[in-house]
Amino acid sequence: MLCRAQYVYEAGGGEHTTLENRGQNLGNIRDATAIFDPIHPKDIMDKLLKPALTMGVRAHKPAPKKKKAVKTDGAEEEVEEFKKPPLAAMLNSFDFESVAREVMEPQAWGYYSSGGDDEITLRDNHLAFQRITMRPRILVNVREIDMTTKILGVPASIPLYFTATALAKLAHQEGELAIVKAAKKAGVPYMLPTLSSYTLDEMLEARTPDQVVFSQLYVNPERSRSEEYVTKLEKAGVQALFVTVDAPQLGRREKDMRNKFTQQGSDVQGDDEDDGAVDRSQGATRAISSYIDPGLNWEDVPWLKSITKMKVLLKGVQCAEDAVMAYKAGLSGCVLSNHGGRQLDTCRPGIEVLPEVMEAIKAEGATKENFAVFIDGGVRRGGDVFKAVALGAQAVGVGRPVLYSLASYGQNGIVRMVHMLQDELQMVMRLAGTPNIPSITEKHVITTNLADHIVPLPIDNLTHKTYQGLEPAARL
């Protein structure tokens, strides 16, 4: 259980402990600090895995009949609690997010929803799809729409997979197990996370006999531990290995960092005692090098390929040059991703990098068959899937929408979320005149403004504050 891991960590002072199911087993929060430390600084334990949360694994807020609120005049009053809408009222992925924000513990919400620095990339990820304009064709027979496809050879109901996300138990008690099951129901592959809150074995057991999953990997400085882990995945029939290459260090997520101080209140030292030089993140950074190897580089790729027969892909590529290098290194593909906007801020969304990458790898002779390109980040609508496919992606990964729908309605929520995306994609395909996946081409979209990162000049306050805006008749 999650809570045990925590207490071990607390007691052990960060030292490695020996628990059952140890080994490398990075895919399992049960083996505790060895797994959790690498990517999260100590304080994430404090704030995310506090007893109240972990003892009952309560990811949801309790549901009081009435909330107390402080009125303007200082008196308390009862206000109506948030009333969760029925699942059938969820019409799109944003609906799930809006419900999740209400029902999740603030710390868990903060952890999932936060992004790097100013969260510009976090938000730009979805907005970038709106910089792509549809160019639909008419009078095509669209009686039958077939959005099924193959992802790395695995049949899928839609060109979409659930990407790896950490600590699903913060969303829902069933955590990754619910995601495995929902993936099956929805007919899409799930990329098992290294930083799961259930053990790898538990996740694998949750599969149906015929269910195919992928896996994500953080490479350990002790190469042997990664080898063990990869071997275990391969034996369990996992089909592809996505090596994360965009997280040699934990991104600075201030919304998340902020929660800590808000929580701790006044027991934090005053500034008299603080000489300003205390730098906790330095410690965190040092810790990282113990579990995720920030020294991983292109020279390690041959070794990676040597330890498994699974397809090996890179997750986190952000420019053409690196995609070409991956192709030339004999890898099976790559994910154009900025880690959900959680790492480097003001970089490009995967969808924006896609045209540059497709052009470059084609020039090198890559084909859809020998090198698969995926994107993730900001996929919230069926139309987003369409645009990614049009520009050459084999499929898209979704992360937060899975967590948010899980947090708000459990396994069924995830399935409905996918169904909404399928509904949307079906409509887009029908209206675009593209009855199946291969018929979707780059001629169906316009990308003129895709690469524009426009920051309007600051507002002229004096002009705006002296101007009296027009009002339509009914508002006068």
Add this chain to the structure above:
Amino acid sequence: MLCRAQYVYEAGGGEHTTLENRGQNLGNIRDATAIFDPIHPKDIMDKLLKPALTMGVRAHKPAPKKKKAVKTDGAEEEVEEFKKPPLAAMLNSFDFESVAREVMEPQAWGYYSSGGDDEITLRDNHLAFQRITMRPRILVNVREIDMTTKILGVPASIPLYFTATALAKLAHQEGELAIVKAAKKAGVPYMLPTLSSYTLDEMLEARTPDQVVFSQLYVNPERSRSEEYVTKLEKAGVQALFVTVDAPQLGRREKDMRNKFTQQGSDVQGDDEDDGAVDRSQGATRAISSYIDPGLNWEDVPWLKSITKMKVLLKGVQCAEDAVMAYKAGLSGCVLSNHGGRQLDTCRPGIEVLPEVMEAIKAEGATKENFAVFIDGGVRRGGDVFKAVALGAQAVGVGRPVLYSLASYGQNGIVRMVHMLQDELQMVMRLAGTPNIPSITEKHVITTNLADHIVPLPIDNLTHKTYQGLEPAARL
């Protein structure tokens, strides 16, 4: 009457019924589900045509002297009702929209005002006109301004027609009949909708003897039914047939979908009972293929041309290639349209597609005489009409402004709405130095930014929240 159709539908469980004035008669809501189903899922009946609405065909809210409102402290209070301004206070098309929003039933308003997905295209349709800049000329004799023109050979008081819109009775009891009469008074053609709330015969009877109308067509999978309908139109003297090609499936209009749940309240099943796989829209989609043929394609065009001597045009073209194919197929023209932003989101407004189309068809030898190009979507100002004409459109279609002015002031409202557009266009023509329609050319506008779909980078909250804006003296 509308209500009868509904009860038939309700009782018959969606089965076809035999009513008077049956046949194909797609232009008539009286023959009920056979007509209504094709394009609208079952639930539109539930929510739009509920007894309260249909029994008295009450499209307008009742007008209570006082509304009840819940105060902050929980107590009810009386607030002043909305007071409709006099018709003469309507200065532009937005005024009608603002009044319609107040006086219409929320469901009817939701149905008319909603658009596909995020409603980006819905709104962009009008904004696109502002991406075109006027380039007026001076010292031209503009004593007399003549904005009359011919639309498909039919004289019109302004290069504008009323495009087909569904279910006008939701706006006003007189529905399409009022539109027919207003079109005559305003001197513009009306494109009769297939999905009317009055029968085709009733609409045709509302014409004056010399009044010319057009008709819109959804092609039925049973071709013979469409042939019957077209024959009827031709016999009645209808001059042109606009075949809708951008609606093989109903667009997802969430504002509209949302209304349902808001209404149903707590009697919708909880998420325990819902396995997330219930997908109502699948049903709707299947239903569609019964009445509107999603299989319609270019190979059907020769048949379309063979069944009538009316001019046949395509409504819903969105790129040059399809306009060229329409021209080469011997059709009489096309409407560049995205269905009022109700179908595919993040596509281009008709006005934006226009330059691309004009260039392409001219290169193929098309002339204004042998191939007419129209646009619709977002026309709200006389200047919008000017810009469309400048870029090569023979005329523009207006839809929602007709419904909103009908909803707020009936037939007179529509006439005034057109007069406002004429006032505006007269001014624009005089100030642009273009005394008549042929004098308006592409040199009178600048389209540099027309194709720009700019999505600014997300706002930097920290910068904005730490900055203290300037204030002019009187506000300090």
Add this chain to the structure above:
Amino acid sequence: MLCRAQYVYEAGGGEHTTLENRGQNLGNIRDATAIFDPIHPKDIMDKLLKPALTMGVRAHKPAPKKKKAVKTDGAEEEVEEFKKPPLAAMLNSFDFESVAREVMEPQAWGYYSSGGDDEITLRDNHLAFQRITMRPRILVNVREIDMTTKILGVPASIPLYFTATALAKLAHQEGELAIVKAAKKAGVPYMLPTLSSYTLDEMLEARTPDQVVFSQLYVNPERSRSEEYVTKLEKAGVQALFVTVDAPQLGRREKDMRNKFTQQGSDVQGDDEDDGAVDRSQGATRAISSYIDPGLNWEDVPWLKSITKMKVLLKGVQCAEDAVMAYKAGLSGCVLSNHGGRQLDTCRPGIEVLPEVMEAIKAEGATKENFAVFIDGGVRRGGDVFKAVALGAQAVGVGRPVLYSLASYGQNGIVRMVHMLQDELQMVMRLAGTPNIPSITEKHVITTNLADHIVPLPIDNLTHKTYQGLEPAARL
């Protein structure tokens, strides 16, 4: 007095009357309807010149010690009146506008501040200057800054003139007389308006012996009346004649039109009585052709030149072709203007048209000596003057800033407003490394984005409403 003119008009039913100081005398509101009608529809008389306003010529609101305001709970309460800041607190032109908005009668404010249609051009006029970026030079001797210049050969303290604006009495009892005197004190030329609220003689008498003024002209359909008027100007020593060519019809200014209905309240007819066809502006349009000739065209230019030895310029040019035609027709210059955004909406600001015009007329051989180019519209900062000069303008016209500073502080207000602009321009010149007017060149500015008319894609509400913005520490 203004009021007499009004009553004559009211009584005379729009007929011409015979008052003292008649003749053409377009520069004079005293001769009433003959002058006022041409450019303003009848209703402007009703709403702007109502007895309360005109009897005492009260342009300012009365100053109650306390205003009544309705509280949230329905009870009335007293709120503090607006307290006018001291003149010395006016730091820029916006300050005057913000004060004017508070102290002016709503109708007068509405008349001055309104623009055509959606008021996009009205606002864009100033914002366009911000699309020009400064490119300052360093280490230039800027000990002495000399911003004096000549405007059409007339010495001026700054490259700026007061352009013609109608009905200054609505701003202040001293109206145009105060402007004449302020122009002298500020050392800039004033372009006397045809539609003044004082007579031409009164305006001319307000001059000091050595003060040079210009004049604006609306050409009358009866050419002889214009000839009379021009002859009078020439005899009085007026140096240049600016013929307005962008107002063959009154712009639609809805803010202004709206005031009427707000005022009339419930005594306007309901929509039952109104058949929607009543179109008052048609009347206005017809009326216009009686006083301002919408038939004026290039063939009239030789006549214009023949009736005077004054320099003749065109006011309201908006593209290169017309500037070239003016130059080739032997005129002395032109003003690039959109009439303060009051006529045609979504056209270009004068400053944006400037580079196109300068390039075209230079190619035709025009020089600064034989063809003067001016701009007006949106000049609010000294930096705006700099940018116009850098791009080739001999000077800029300011209109509303004169009226607003007049309305708020009378003649002294105008002088201070100019001094603020001089302060600003002095700073800009010193910081740009340009010690005098001739040293200001196009190399001191960057115009890359000047012609961009960017309309961002509509906001994605779901994304924005589910996102939780970052907060800086002190706001948590």
Add this chain to the structure above:
Amino acid sequence: MLCRAQYVYEAGGGEHTTLENRGQNLGNIRDATAIFDPIHPKDIMDKLLKPALTMGVRAHKPAPKKKKAVKTDGAEEEVEEFKKPPLAAMLNSFDFESVAREVMEPQAWGYYSSGGDDEITLRDNHLAFQRITMRPRILVNVREIDMTTKILGVPASIPLYFTATALAKLAHQEGELAIVKAAKKAGVPYMLPTLSSYTLDEMLEARTPDQVVFSQLYVNPERSRSEEYVTKLEKAGVQALFVTVDAPQLGRREKDMRNKFTQQGSDVQGDDEDDGAVDRSQGATRAISSYIDPGLNWEDVPWLKSITKMKVLLKGVQCAEDAVMAYKAGLSGCVLSNHGGRQLDTCRPGIEVLPEVMEAIKAEGATKENFAVFIDGGVRRGGDVFKAVALGAQAVGVGRPVLYSLASYGQNGIVRMVHMLQDELQMVMRLAGTPNIPSITEKHVITTNLADHIVPLPIDNLTHKTYQGLEPAARL
């Protein structure tokens, strides 16, 4: 002490006084008006250095337990005072700014935070960095990140220095002394300001024996005084002299100017007594020429070089031509700067000018060794430092972040502020695949939109006010 200087000034009517430590000594507010006058008009003394502020040198607001606030119903109520967060809660430079705004005296805050005219450039300075997009590389060994570098040959912990800012005592009693000490702790050079609130000697004494500082210089019209000052700097071991060339006149900072009137209240003369011609800034401008030479120009550069062996650089270059001239004149480098947006508005941020300058000087043969280019303005994130280095800057200057962190937490605040930037830069370097400063290249950033100054077209109010925005499910 600051207060003495003030009283001398007040008493002496602006005359030069003879205090200890006189000489040129521009670096020292103790020698009072001779130093303070040059760059600030008389009124800055009135408003910034009023007795309450200076007697106790109280830069911080007193901390009442409760603030009085006026409630809506007119009654006073007690609201909670601002509670300063612990230093450890400061996560970025904006946090310090937000705290500074709460704890500083309004006049001091106004003085620091204000910018020229509309403060467009002030704000654009930081936003410009967001117009640069990151282009990170993967699979680079980033185990060790080394951000140390040399600035003009001086070792630094990060490519960053504290730029000269005036009057640090307004932020904190320890003023520049705290900055000197914090610079040492943080391992970065400090550019001593001429307009310091401690004497040059005091600042120099605050150094540790091995601490290297730079100095900023305003050139005096009496060249001998500047020579004295420079000689003193050189003797004290100062390593480089940054001659300010963008401030021949004080920028117009209206937020700052406004404070005066707000403060003085009703004792300012009414407009009857004011003829509008009183122009205080004229006086200020004249005063400036007494202490800072607005006549300084390129011909003075040989003299500047002749009086010292220190490296001489220009601070305030804004275009390629001037950088080239500086290089050709044999200077050691330049700072691309707009003086923190405090001087000329609507000019370019230093970061935007950088590519143009680098290209031009390289074409002339300049190298990083013989001509150092710096930028300042808007640096608020570690990523900003990265982007500047990528585009060729040797280092960046920070000004306001130093003052704000000083104001809110004293010396420790400054150190923590730098540590936060180091944390951020470390992350950016690791995630970008650039383990040390030389590895950061222009290929790691995208500058396509850097030079775009986009001002969106004014908002269409009628469209926006009639549209009903979508809401996610949880907000309905």
